[in-house]
């Protein structure tokens with residue numbers, strides 16, 4: 001059929017231009033090379049042809065990328081380019097947004113998460129999330145940690161459990177201690193576990209939220225601007241923690257702070273305006289020698 005020619009009479013000329021483009025953004029072929037990040041080890045996530053719409057607004061376009069396990073992947077890019085939308089696709093949090101429509105494939109350990117029959121509670125247990133502003137429950141520090149495992153039926157505590165002799169009090173103590181230690185908060189709160197979490201500083205609250213996410217034994221932790229509401233000292237603690245956690249967990253972090261991405265991540269994906277993934281590579285490569293001119297302009301602060 002000659003439909004293509006009719007629809008785009010300049011197609012031949014365009015093709016010629018593409019072939020002569022060296023570092024141009026018009027070459028789809030080059031673009032896909034820039035996002036074809038090769039790494040050793042297994043992918044935790046395999047994302048293929050992912051598109052997201054909010055009503056008529058096409059927020060993410062044909063995103064394909066593998067995310068390696070037990071490492072830190074940073075998602076960077078200007079405001080509104082779709083970083084949070086992408087992050088929410090990894091544990092299907094977009095399902096909660098009525099206007100959101102997701103098309104494409106996201107596999108976790110090789111198994112499709114966008115298919116009928118996926119247990120979303122189980123998925124979100126495996127893929128935990130920490131948000132931009134610390135949001136502890138207005139409960140004791142201890143209860144913030146034990147809430148998730150209790151909800152998932154992994155911990156029996158409370159009056160009924162005590163009355164029926166199935167109280168997991170000791171297990172709870174161990175879990176609270178382990179999670180708070182993992183989140184580098186134990187030493188600061190061990191003597192006040194029954195105090196309300198709202199009384200903690202912002203940085204402590206955010207580490208408590210990380211401890212809360214860890215308490216349900218996730219494999220992946222998604223973080224959306226986890227330090228943007230914190231002062232430099234608290235930010236530095238969160239950054240150290242992220243690097244430490246990546247020894248055992250797969251961490252995917254959205255950040256506006258490019259120095260932070262450079263400091264903490266192993267690989268960086270750069271999204272640009274309109275919801276396109278433009279380049280994805282080792283963090284050193286992205287920050288020292290990116291392929292895309294637009295990525296270089298963004299990183300050097302020429303726009304965004």
Ligand SMILES: Nc1ncnc2c1ncn2[C@@H]1O[C@H](COP(=O)(O)OP(=O)(O)OP(=O)(O)O)[C@@H](O)[C@H]1O
Pocket residue numbers: 054057059077078079080081082083084085086097099
């Ligand atoms: N719940 C929603 N309903 C409608 N549109 C949305 C919703 N969430 C995001 N969008 C739109 O989708 C696009 C991508 O937004 P998203 O929040 O994913 O970008 P972002 O890169 O994370 O931005 P920021 O860095 O400012 O947080 C934007 O145009 C935004 O307005």
